Amino acid sequence: MGRHQHARTIVVTGASAGIGRAAARAFADRGDRVALLARGTVGLDAAARDVADRGGTPLAVEVDVADAAAVEAAADRVEDALGPIDVWVNVAFTSVFAPFGEIAADEFERVTRVAYLGYVHGTMAALRRMRPRGAGAVVQVGSALAYRGVPLQSAYCGAKHAIQGFTESLRCELLHERSGVHVTMVQMPAVNTPQFSWVLSRLPRHAQPVPPIYQPEVAADAVLHAADHPERREYWVGASTVGTLVANALAPGLLDRYLARTGYDAQQASAPRRPDRPVNLWEPADGPAGHDYGAHGVFDDRSRTRAPQVWASRHHAALGALAGAVAGLGVGVAAWRRAAAG
Structure with missing residues (x-):
């Protein structure tokens, strides 16, 4: 996509790595002012350099989206530095890969506070500023798992389902108000992000996304399109997302049994889990002693750079x-x- 006639102010949460990092770069390619919200200074600083190098104007704000007051303060800082927020993109999340019986209550709560309430906090901060102006867009980065739960990811799937219900309620309210503010959701497939190298995992082997796997740039392109066309209620990215949602709608019980049989092995690579791997549930993996993880995970050789189905979703x-x-x-x-x- 080319540059907009006028640069916009964009907020991206979870902007230091993965889909958030790729989306920040893509907005910068169009000359936008991009506020980067995340934990961890190493990834944030690198993301800010990415934005500046690509022609955008960066603002790095270290914040934990689980903290509502901190998110509100971050929004104030963004508007003071970059001007009124035009688009708010919620991406930030954390997760635990383990059977439900092996997840502690405080771990489940932490995932919920970040991966679900983080979206609520971001949306609240955005709407406090957009509603009085009668303009703006909120893009919720979702997943096929917002519709279909899978084994070993109960906390994450619960959060994504919650985001889906929350967003539907909010969309109805905005329509009732005839508001010029729009909220849309982008349901993603398996994406090659660093999360599989830093997620809290109790699996015997290295966690992996269920193939087919797509590169973060595919997801970022869909986020940009949703930001430009937020009137659509949601977008589905990847043929695997479409197949999963259709199968779940038509034969959910059959899909339960299929995932019970295949879901454990499909979410683990062949290599054993390293006991010394970083974990970002409580603290950022890219803290002062960490390094910049970038947008991509470790599955580049198995990841797709295109998703022809996205065209169908847009048209x-x-x-x-x-x-x-x-x-x-x-x-x-x-x-x-x-x-x-x-």
Whole structure:
């Protein structure tokens, strides 16, 4: 996508790594002012350099999105430094990979506070500023797991389901108000991000995204499109997301049994889990003693750089018209054949 005629002020949470990092770079490519919200100074500083190098204006703000007051203060700082917020993108999360019975209550609560309430806090801060102006967009980065839970990720799946319900309620309220503020959700497939190298895991082998795996730039491109077209209620990214959601709608019980059989092995790579690996549940993995993880995880050689299905998600109206035309043609041909036979 090319540059906008006018630069916008964008907030990206979880901007130091993964999808957030890739999205920040993509907004910077268009000359936007990008506020980078995350824990950990190493990744934040590197993300700010990325934005500046690509032609954007960066503002790095170290914040834990689980802290509502800190998120509100961060929003004030953004508007003081960069101007009114046009787009707020919620990405930040943390997780635990383990069977539910092996997750402690405080760990489950921490995931919920970051991965769910972090979105609520960000959305609250954004709407306090956007609603009076009657303009703005909130983009919630979701997952196919917002619709379909999988084993070993009960805390994360619960958070994503919660975001889905919360966003639907909010969308209805904004429509009732005839507000010019829009909220949309982008449901992602498995993405090659650093989270699999720093997530708290009790699995015997290294955690991995369930193939097919996509690069973070595919996700970032979808985030940008959603920010430009937030009137759509949601976007599905990747054929695997579509397949999962359709299968769950048609045969959820069958999918339960399939995931019970395959879900444990599919979420683990062949290499054993390193006991000395970093964990970012309570503290950032890229703290003072850490390093910059960037946007990509360790699965580059297995990840896709394109998702042709994204075009279909963006052009559903055109596809619907085409399908209608094809159906109409079929009806016309059938009628012609009946007439010819008569």
